Structure formats: structure tokens, C-alpha cells
Amino acid sequence: MLGAAAAGGLGLGTFLQPCVADELAKNDKQVLLIWLDGGMSQLESWDPKPNTEFGGPFRAIPTSVPGIHVCELLKHTAKQMHHLAVLRSVCTQDNSHSAGVARINRGDPKNRGVEYPYLGSAVAKLLGPTSSGMPPYIWIKPNSGGFKASDAGFLGAKYGALALGDGKPPENLLLNKSISSEEDELRNELRRKFNDRYAVGRRTEWTDANSYVYELAQKLMKRDDLFDESSFTDKDRQRYGTHELGRHLLLARRTLETGVRFVKVNSYHWDSHGDNFNASESLISQFDQPFAALIEDLHQRSMLDNVLVIVMSEFGRTPKINSHVGRDHWPEAWSIAMAGAGIRKGVVVGKTNDQGTFVEDKPYDIGHLFHTWFKAMGVPPDKMEYDNQGQPLPVAHDDCGPIAELLV
């Protein structure tokens, strides 16, 4: 019931064709986006070129899929390759963080004079919450948390992300023990009255967002178990690791289990312009171990058919190794990995040349991937568009389409 109410609150039926909205309401697909901010090197991960000019020091190792090799730094992930799909022919437009982060997160649609939403906000709008009634978009990140409206773009603030800073609940979320549930309900009733009075004569997207955040908080207050790290088993902690990304991916598993539609996990400081290979050893191992554990767990819990998992950055890293033994920014030929809902298992799609410098076959931009992911989630992009106060806007780049080889 909570889910239906929340879906209504997000206004699904107001911007989609009714038959599509009904279909989407039954859709319990979920998404986990792992964002490695700064840019993970494709050559030290998904697309190794051992013993070539730009290949670096590491070996390529076999995976659980015969014929597919990854860099030795992904030794745990290699054992889960039969669940994964890797696109090695990603070719995007920006080689700067400032432009690249937003462009990749927004799917790089054609410029129509509006600010498109990040993928999480787009999914929150397109699919709404799952039937669990949990918030549709949670962002697990280092440092501070709070409600991050900026991801939502033109969709409006309420499609933003509820950010859990270092996996912790938002400040003062949990009910003070001195307040009874009856007193709390009275407080909320008073708040709703104030809100209703305040809303009169004001634009609804502002007041709706304000009320929505309170509603979110109330739902989360009933799920304080989500934040209880002590309830994880020692075995889980060992398998995921006690480092930041390990803890956050373990929390992401639980967050998905509670039914959150879209979970984003950010890891920062991947921008290895100097000493790239020691940096990659240090950083990629922090990704590899918990990522492999997460894929294994989602599979064992029969969740992987329902959860789309995406691993990406704003770009890859240059094949060239600079004098500081680093790799710089390289959008020309890099890799994105994915798994789960609607995605083929155990495949590599696309190819870079022998040196890893450029895409050898058809290059794919992020627009193709947004189409692919929306299709994997059961959203038919060719039948859907946003309604931005009367302005029809396609959900992904008009000139791109889904990558058939990645889809089941």
C-alpha cells in the first residue's frame, strides 16, 4: 500500500501513457550503480593488453568464462565473470572531470536547453519506488550525507538522491527515544498542516519536494535496522573488507534487499595521473574484493535477475604512460562492466585495438548505454519521454539505441 501511495506521490500516471505506467508499476527491477570517480584504468581492469607498449606491468588472468581474460588485479571478480558483461568499446566525448562526470551520469542526451537528470533520478522518475515503499534513490557516499537534489535536473528536487554520508543515516533521522510514537504522529500532523498552509499559492514542485523529503524520512525511520552495521556477520565483513568501499557495498546489498529502486555507491580518488600502477594495486583491490562478493551474494539470493549492476567512471585512462608513471584521462576507448537484470551473462562486447589505444569495431557512447539499461529495466524508451511542463523530452539520446549484444 505504501508503495502504491508513493508511486502516486511521484506522479507516475501523470506523465506516462496509462498502459505503460501500469506495466511499470509491476516492475520491481532495481539498479546498483558503482561510480569510481576520477576514472579507473581499463588497462588495469577490464581490458588488459599484456606485454604491449601501453600494457603496464600486470598480467592478464583467465576468468570463469573460457577465453575471457581480465587484469590480474581483478582476481576475485574474474571468478564471477560468468555473471558479468563487459563493454570494451566505450568511446565518449569529454576528457575533463568537470564535464565528463555530468555528461556520463546524464547519459549525454541532445542539448535541449534543460539539465537532464542523473541516471538515479531518471530511474526514480521512470519507475518510482518499488513495492517496498523504500525511497527510490539512495546514494551511499563518503563524507557528508543529506538530500541531494542536484542529481534530479529538470525533474525537480524530489527526484534527487537521499545520500547516506559514509553509510550513516541522515542526521537526526532516528527518533529520539524520549519521544513516543504517538507524540511523533502528533508532531507530523502539525507539520502537515503547516505545510498545507505554506503550499497555498506556491509552486507545487517546490512544496511537493519539501513534503516528499519528510515522507522519505518517516519511511526510513521505520527501517533503522538498515543502518545497524553490527548486524552484519563477521564473514560478510571479511568477504567485503572493512575499507570504505567494502563497507559501502555491503550496505548497498542490504539497501537493495530492503527494496530501494536505485542505489548509487561512489568511491573517490581514482584519478591516477601519477604512479598509476601502484595506485591501481591499492585502489582496484578495494573494488575487486567487495564487488565479487556482492555479485556472488546477489546471485545466491536470486536477486541478480532483478538487479542491474553497473560499474563505471567518467572516462578511462590514457594508454600512454607519462613520465610520472601515471595515466591521464582517456574517453576514446574504455570499458564499462555490468551484470544482472536484462543483461547477458559472461560476455565481452566490443574490442579495442592491440595497443588498447582506440576502439577497433563499433564505438558506443553513453547514450547507447542509457538506452540499453532502460531496456534492461523494462522501460521501452521509444515509447516514453519526459514531460517537462509541456516540453516532450526523450529519456536518452535520440540518435542512439540499445546495444543488442549486451541484452538478453
Add this chain to the structure above:
Amino acid sequence: MDNTTLLSEFEPKPTKQVIEYERQLFQARFSPCGKFLIASGYDATIQRWAVSGNETKRLSPCLGHHAWVPCLAFIPTTERIVSADSWGQIAVWQYADETPAPVWKNDAAHDGWVRAVAVSPDGQRIASGGNDRMLRIWSAADGKLLKEWPHPEKIFSLCFHPSGSSLVSGDLKGVIRDWDIDTATVRRELDARVLYQLDKIQECGGVRHLSFNHDGKRLACAGQKTPGGGFSTGFPCVLVFDWDDGQLLREMQMGKNDDGFAYDAIFHPAGFVMATSCAFPGKGFVWCWTPQSEKPFFESTSIPNGRSLSLHPDGRRIALLVSKSANGNGRVLVQGVYQGGSAQIHILEF
């Protein structure tokens, strides 16, 4: 000698002799006989040049490694070198042969990246270590494994004490260990932790190079002070220890915090340290510093991006290896071709 006197006698001056190589190299060393210059590279090769007076002639390379060859050391009393690569192979070569073939090699000497090799002063034993956290001792003559034991951290550097009594290891975390080889136990640890930092989520730095002076009373270790993640910025730094009591004699910090790693530091027989550092193009120093002094007596950025220094047996010539590889984001093509990096070996003279 004071710094003024040292500078008057030991100012390294560039000659016009510059050896170009089309790929990047890790180190370039004069052979003990002085007739060869040997270098190991990113391209799985060991390059050789014959040295005669002011002339050098490129010879055929040693081929057979699989990946980066960061490790190279001469075996005393022989015309052999030992090399090791990032896929775990160790090989010994007769470097003066017309077409060198491995005297012996071991493709699986380590699991993965071998970071350091060192040869005992009597030329009988080779020590190796790397990412697999194993210290291994090999017979230099035939490659037989003599001893092995686990090391607490990734091994980044190794050297033998000139007496042969100690094997010294430097690790990622900035710990220097004095090993008794016979018992495979640590006699003591020296603290070089200023060369390591956990910066946010990245482990940075490490003891990148170790070397003793000729009588074994001083130990130099090279790296970067307060190394950062990402751009890997920090101060080039060489720490000089008194080997007898393990006390830090001098912290030789150079330049700014973007002048990179001190990749090499060697002792001149006159007692001063020569070192070089490398960072982004145009960054990095060559400097000479005696541990008795608070300041270097020579520093220069005229030839930046130094990766190694080697003193010729004549005591006058120095081979300074530098990296030539621009940084920059995105597509840079020269006549339609994507460019990699290269190397130069500059011959300097006192």
C-alpha cells in the same frame, strides 16, 4: 670537504653525449668494467651499449622477459647481470656476449611483479622480492632456490650490506628491515615511514631504492616524502642512516611537493649522495648532498625527470637516465599516430 670545495671538484656537468632510446627505461647502469652501459625497460628488453671513451654503440638486446623489467643488478667477479620482470621471471645473462642468451632463468620465481633484486658482495647469492611478499635467495651460478621466507609487506627495494652480513629490504609502508639471512629473522627495523602515506583510500609511496656506501657505514633510501594519491605529489627525499646505530643522519628533502619520487640514490666514493627524481614532464632534480651538510652542494633541474644515476668506474662520468613522456588528457596524435614515451641517457662529467 665543505660544500664549496665539493662543488668545485664534483659539479656534474652535461656533456654533448645523449643516448636516445625509443621506449621508456627504468634504469641504466655502467658495468663494473666500464665497457658497457646496460639498461632495462618497459618493453621487456635489456638494452646494451658498448662504451669506448666518449663513444657508445648500441648492441643487440637481451630478449626473453615477458613484461616490465624494473630490476637489474651486476654480479660481481663475473660478466653477468641478473634481471627480473613484473610477471615473476628472474634471469641471469652473460651481458658481454655478442648475442646474450639467459645463463639461467626462472619464469615463476615470484607470483607477479618482482620489485627488487640484489646480489651478495661475493657474487654467490641473488636476493629477490616483490608483490608476493616473499623473500627468496637464489644461487647466482645456477638459479637454484637456496632459501625463502615471507616478508610482512610488499618488497620495494633490496640491497646487501658490503660485508655480506645483512640483507636489507625496504617496503611499501616505509619500513627498512635488516635481515639475518641464515636465520631468516629481522635483526632490527629502521624507520623510513615518512616515505609512506595512506592518502584517503590510496596507499602511497614506499622505499623505492636502497644503497650502501662503499664501507657499509651509511645507508641511503630513496622515495617521496608525504606522498599523495592521484597526482602522486610529494617531495623527493633521500634518508641517510648510520648503519651502526640505525639513527637517521640526514633527511635530504628536495624541491617542491610536485617534484616526484627520488627513484635513485647512490654514494660517491667521496662520501656524498647523488640522487635524482622524476615527476610530470619538466619536473625533478639531480642533486648531490653530503650527509654532514644541511644543504646540497649541487642541485639542478636542467635535466629533469631522472630515473637512475650510475657512476662510471673512472669516477668521473655519470649516466643519468631520464624519462621523456608527456602527460595530457585525451587524444594527441602526431601525424596520425598515437605516441608513447621514450628515454634518454645523458652522460655527465665531474
